[in-house]
Amino acid sequence: MILEDAGYEVLTTRDGQTVQDMKEDLPDLLLLDIWMSGMDGAVICQYLKSQHSTKHIPIILCSANKDTQKLARSSGADDFIAKPFEMMDLVNKVEKYIN
Structure with a gap:
């Protein structure tokens, strides 16, 4: 809802396999939680x-894990955001990569 309110089109899934299997209609950005259903973000x-x-x-990886920054770096993520986070911090991170 935060990103939709900021004017972004948002698609969601809880299933990590759906994200991994993307072939068409690729997104402009992915926001992955480290703890996704069935798979590790x-x-x-x-x-x-x-x-x-x-x-x-x-x-952008997000998590409440204390090692979020380390996990993001080791997985090749472009950025990370630690939970809990401020709404504007999320919007600013997304804007950094979309615009």
Whole structure:
């Protein structure tokens, strides 16, 4: 809702496999939680960054994990945001990669 209120079109899923299997209609940015249903967001990020068709998509990892920054770096994410976060911090991070 935060991003929609800021004017972004947002698609959501809780299923990590759906994100990993993207082939068409690729997003401009991915916001991945480290704890996704059935898969680890950091592992999904590593996979997407290793694929020619998806490596260009900016990925922001988010988590309440105390090692979020370390996990983001090691997985190849472009950025991270630690939970809890301020709404404007999220919007600013997204704007950084979309605009």
